[in-house]
Amino acid sequence: xxxxxxxxxxxxxxxxxxxxxxxxxxxxxxxxxxxxxxxxxxxxxxxxxxxxxxxxxxxxxxxxxxxxxxxxxxxxxxxxxxxxxxxxxxxxxxxxxxxxxxxxxxxxxxxxxxxxxxxxxxxxxxxxxxxxxxxxxxxxxxxxxxxxxxxxxxxxxxxxxxxxxxxxxxxxxxxxxxxxxxxxxxxxxxxxxxxxxxxxxxxxxxxxxxxxxxxxxxxxxxxxxxxxxxxxxxxxxxxxxxxxxxxxxxxxxxxxxxxxxxxxxxxxxxxxxxxxxxxxxxxxxxxxxxxxxxxxxxxxxxxxxxxxxxxxxxxxxxxxxxxxxxxxxxxxxxxxxxxxxxxxxxxxxxxxxxxxxxxxxxxxxxxxxxxxxxxxxxxxxxxxxxxxxxxxxxxxxxxxxxxxxxxxxxxxxxxxxxxxxx
RNA sequence: GGAGAAUUCGCCUAGUGGCCUAUGGCGCACGCUUGGAAAGCGUGUUGGGUGCAAGCCCUCAUGGGUUCGAAUCCCAUAUUCUCCGCCA
Numbered sequence: 001x002x003x004x005x006x007x008x009x010x011x012x013x014x015x016x017x018x019x020x021x022x023x024x025x026x027x028x029x030x031x032x033x034x035x036x037x038x039x040x041x042x043x044x045x046x047x048x049x050x051x052x053x054x055x056x057x058x059x060x061x062x063x064x065x066x067x068x069x070x071x072x073x074x075x076x077x078x079x080x081x082x083x084x085x086x087x088x089x090x091x092x093x094x095x096x097x098x099x100x101x102x103x104x105x106x107x108x109x110x111x112x113x114x115x116x117x118x119x120x121x122x123x124x125x126x127x128x129x130x131x132x133x134x135x136x137x138x139x140x141x142x143x144x145x146x147x148x149x150x151x152x153x154x155x156x157x158x159x160x161x162x163x164x165x166x167x168x169x170x171x172x173x174x175x176x177x178x179x180x181x182x183x184x185x186x187x188x189x190x191x192x193x194x195x196x197x198x199x200x201x202x203x204x205x206x207x208x209x210x211x212x213x214x215x216x217x218x219x220x221x222x223x224x225x226x227x228x229x230x231x232x233x234x235x236x237x238x239x240x241x242x243x244x245x246x247x248x249x250x251x252x253x254x255x256x257x258x259x260x261x262x263x264x265x266x267x268x269x270x271x272x273x274x275x276x277x278x279x280x281x282x283x284x285x286x287x288x289x290x291x292x293x294x295x296x297x298x299x300x301x302x303x304x305x306x307x308x309x310x311x312x313x314x315x316x317x318x319x320x321x322x323x324x325x326x327x328x329x330x331x332x333x334x335x336x337x338x339x340x341x342x343x344x345x346x347x348x349x350x351x352x353x354x355x356x357x358x359x360x361x362x363x364x365x366x367x368x369x370x371x372x373x374x375x376x377x378x379x380x381x382x383x384x385x386x387x388x389x390x391x392x393x394x395x396x397x398x399x400x401x402x403x404x405x406x407x408x409x410x411x412x413x414x415x416x417x418x419x420x421x422x
Numbered sequence: 423g424g425a426g427a428a429u430u431c432g433c434c435u436a437g438u439g440g441c442c443u444a445u446g447g448c449g450c451a452c453g454c455u456u457g458g459a460a461a462g463c464g465u466g467u468u469g470g471g472u473g474c475a476a477g478c479c480c481u482c483a484u485g486g487g488u489u490c491g492a493a494u495c496c497c498a499u500a501u502u503c504u505c506c507g508c509c510a
Contacts, residue, residue, distance in 0.1 A: 047479090049479060050479070
């Protein structure tokens with residue numbers, strides 16, 4: 001949720017942000033008007049309530065013979081108060097409905113435009129060269145007997161798979177490497193629930209335009225999360241976080257993630273690039289608003305260290321305003337080179353949600369002056385199942401084997417290559 | 423799944439329709455006292471909203487209701503605990 005003070009003092013800044021996103025600019029004026037109407041209705045109610053409270057004391061202390069007349073008078077008053085209360089409630093609801101539709105104010109200077117208007121910040125590493133015909137990860141996965149798509153489809157339908165043998169172990173190795181790196185950087189490990197209540201899903205901003213991406217269990221009124229970000233953001237919901245002034249709170253959440261991939265029919269159909277279920281280690285940070293941008297750079301640096309440990313060629317892009325999620329004020333994606341596709345594919349994403357998400361979830365900290373204020377939240381991927389695609393393809397050898405990056409070997413009993421069965 | 427009990431300010435707790443504008447303790451903060459500390463004494467200590475301000479309004483798990491007036495009475499929901507049943 002946007003800052004009400006900003007709406008009152010500088011609505012043009014919010015309009016500019018909505019414009020950059022290609023979102024509805026008119027919402028801003030509508031919300032500002034609803035805010036004025038709400039405050040007027042609230043003052044009306046509070047004035048009447050104050051009168052009623054004062055009168056109630058008169059009734060309570062009045063002598064018996066006067067009481068009946070006073071009660072009759074109070075009855076009339078009560079009706080007026082009730083109506084004013086209802087009107088204020090309606091006005092507040094109308095305001096909130098508008099406020100919740102306005103997306104986070106983007107950070108000044110980020111690229112304008114849509115999905116294709118990102119700015120490439122850097123390329124790292126060298127494009128892998130092959131003196132043989134490269135195989136895609138699906139072919140590699142089958143020939144090495146480490147990814148079983150067919151049986152995944154048999155039991156669960158399209159976009160499901162089994163990781164098998166070294167494939168399963170490689171994913172766990174990747175997650176463990178990421179977790180060790182996160183722990184070394186001061187993150188607290190968390191294994192999170194993947195079923196969450198509607199208010200948590202809504203608070204994190206996932207029930208907006210992309211609600212059809214999410215699995216929902218009507219019998220229990222629970223949502224399956226597409227990222228542990230949801231649980232990690234909900235973790236401190238309705239809390240005033242202790243000690244945030246003394247230090248940023250960093251969590252590394254591991255969970256399985258579920259995505260319906262509605263509307264992506266025919267896109268990335270082969271292999272495990274786009275699947276309904278995968279695992280992810282997610283960084284999630286609670287910090288002071290003024291530290292958020294520096295923390296965002298740090299999250300990106302940790303992601304890059306992980307990509308480099310996996311010996312991948314990648315680029316970093318600064319996502320354009322129109323391609324940001326509603327909660328994000330800025331987003332960096334790191335995309336790894338996928339040899340079979342001769343293109344870069346997203347492996348990590350890190351978003352600075354400033355105070356937007358915290359305001360929706362009522363997550364605050366105590367400032368030096370003793371007042372409470374919404375915290376800033378940020379998130380970023382540290383490892384996912386999708387990384388196997390880039391790792392397998394990048395490190396494939398002429399003989400059909402795959403070289404395991406050095407950093408992962410300690411987690412695989414020292415294994416250096418995954419070789420096809422003889 | 424069934425029966426019962428509970429939910430009050432960080433923690434414990436008083437409170438059974440109007441002097442509740444919520445009690446007391448612990449903890450915490452500040453001050454006095456002290457050579458320094460402890461003890462003792464004093465003061466403060468839930469959040470939110472609105473208003474230039476004084477102030478006012480809301481907040482006793484949540485949402486409804488009864489009433490002139492609700493922490494208190496009624497209904498629903500959530501959570502926790504105990505017992506029983508079922509399952510692993």
